[in-house]
Amino acid sequence: DWTAEHIIDELVSDVQQQVGSGKVLLAISGGVDSSTLGLLLARAVGENLTAVFIDHGLLRLGEREQVEAALKPLGVNLITVDARTEFMDALSGVSDPEEKRKIIGREFIRAFEREARTLGSFDFLAQGTLYPDVIESSGGLHSEKSGAANIKSHHNVGGLPADLNFKLVEPFRTLFKDEVRALARLLGLPEHIRMRHPFPGPGLAIRCLGAISEEKMDILRRVDDIFISGLREFGLYDGCSQALAILTPIQSVGVMGDERTYSYTAALRAVTTDDFMTAEWARLPYDFLATMSNRIVNQVHEINRVVYDITGKPPATIEWE
Ligand code: XMP
Numbered sequence: 538d539w540t541a542e543h544i545i546d547e548l549v550s551d552v553q554q555q556v557g558s559g560k561v562l563l564a565i566s567g568g569v570d571s572s573t574l575g576l577l578l579a580r581a582v583g584e585n586l587t588a589v590f591i592d593h594g595l596l597r598l599g600e601r602e603q604v605e606a607a608l609k610p611l612g613v614n615l616i617t618v619d620a621r622t623e624f625m626d627a628l629s630g631v632s633d634p635e636e637k638r639k640i641i642g643r644e645f646i647r648a649f650e651r652e653a654r655t656l657g658s659f660d661f662l663a664q665g666t667l668y669p670d671v672i673e674s675s676g677g678l679h680s681e682k683s684g685a686a687n688i689k690s691h692h693n694v695g696g697l698p699a700d701l702n703f704k705l706v707e708p709f710r711t712l713f714k715d716e717v718r719a720l721a722r723l724l725g726l727p728e729h730i731r732m733r734h735p736f737p738g739p740g741l742a743i744r745c746l747g748a749i750s751e752e753k754m755d756i757l758r759r760v761d762d763i764f765i766s767g768l769r770e771f772g773l774y775d776g777c778s779q780a781l782a783i784l785t786p787i788q789s790v791g792v793m794g795d796e797r798t799y800s801y802t803a804a805l806r807a808v809t810t811d812d813f814m815t816a817e818w819a820r821l822p823y824d825f826l827a828t829m830s831n832r833i834v835n836q837v838h839e840i841n842r843v844v845y846d847i848t849g850k851p852p853a854t855i856e857w858e
Contacts, residue, residue: 541719545577548708548720552581559660561706564649565590565615566738567604569731570665570709573717576724577708578663579613586663587656588613591648593641594621594754595740598762607727616656620648625751632747634858641739662703667717671710729769734779735813743858745784756839757784760803763832767825768807777819780807783846783857791841800841803833808855816850 561578565571565588578586588608592601601617608615627640653659709717721731737743741761745753761782768774783804791798805826810816830843846853 541716541723544716545580545720545723548577549581552578552706552708555706556582556585556661558585560658561586561661561663562653562656562659562703563588563663565604565608567596567600567730568736569714569721569726569733570667570717572604572608572726572730573721573724574663574665574709575608575613575615576611576726577720578706579608579611580724583612584614586614587659588615589649589652589656590615590617591645591652592617592619592621593624593645593648593740594751595624595641595742597736597741597765598758603727603730607730611725616652618648618652620644623648625749628742628749630748634743637742637749637858638739641742645738660704661706663706663708665709665717666707667709668711668713732775734774734777737856743856744781746857747786753784756801756837757782757803759837760784760833760840763836764805764829767829767832771825771828773807773821773825776809777807777821778810778813778816779855780805780819781856782806785857787842789842793838793841798841800839802842802844803837803840804844804846804857805829806846806855806857808850810850810855813855814850816855818847818849821845 561582563571563575563578563586565575567590575586575588578588590601590604605615605617624641624644627644628637631637631640712720718731741754741757742749744761745757764782765774765780768777768780774780783806785802785804787802788799789802791800807819807821808816809819826845833840833843
């Protein structure tokens with residue numbers, strides 16, 4: 538019988554059996570799967586787990602602090618690596634979306650490997666692979682999934698470093714997302730992480746169109762925070778499958794007080810979907826959109842125009858890059 542309590546005990550003892558007194562390394566992305574895995578492994582092997590969170594500078598406002606605050610008090614031995622400069626340097630001047638993804642994937646593995654070597658030797662690499670991932674990579678669903686979604690290469694953080702000799706620990710291989718969420722509740726993962734919308738591995742870099750810069754990331758982070766906090770405040774967050782803010786390279790004329798402005802356009806996007814393969818734009822209330830627009834232009838001076846994306850997938854994708 539599937540009860541979350543029962544399955545936690547079972548997973549803990551399976552992990553203990555597989556790992557023994559070996560050292561386990563885990564990459565934490567801040568999402569529900571890797572965070573829950575961190576909590577489970579901490580329960581199973583304690584200090585023999587080292588969880589590494591790479592801050593690539595493409596995260597949301599306060600995300601790093603939130604992840605630390607969620608996991609450290611629950612006994613996860615968490616190390617945060619500040620790799621912001623490396624990522625920003627590597628991405629400098631790069632505007633092609635696929636190129637950005639490749640660079641971020643490569644830099645992620647570099648930073649992770651470097652940290653792994655610094656920390657000493659590990660016997661196991663833990664990954665939050667879920668049952669649908671197993672099916673997909675074994676070819677089962679692949680033909681169905683090889684359409685629109687695969688037009689973009691999806692780099693999830695946590696790609697396997699090629700030349701470090703790890704054995705894999707994948708306790709969630711038989712679980713679905715909602716089952717992981719059920720475990721997360723019992724393991725004490727805070728609700729804002731447990732029920733979070735998906736967030737892409739390349740982070741805000743693919744939501745800042747074209748070449749990114751420190752300054753643009755800072756603008757986007759503030760716009761994104763107003764929108765996502767607003768959705769939560771107005772009780773609309775859980776009704777959307779995913780919501781995002783995009784910083785466009787468009788500059789347009791506006792007026793602020795009695796001054797003419799020439800500033801950026803931000804786009805807001807929210808979708809509902811079952812599988813992220815197709816999606817509808819979320820019919821957010823006009824009054825809510827009006828409030829978001831006012832807050833954004835009032836608080837983020839680099840923005841003088843806000844638009845809402847009313848395109849479905851297909852023909853658009855959920856992300857803009
Ligand atoms: P699209 O934009 O293809 O997005 O409609 C579908 C879902 O995939 C996410 N996505 C990514 N996730 N790395 C990720 O980990 C990526 O490069 C990436 N690109 C898109 C997107 O956020 C949405 O949930």
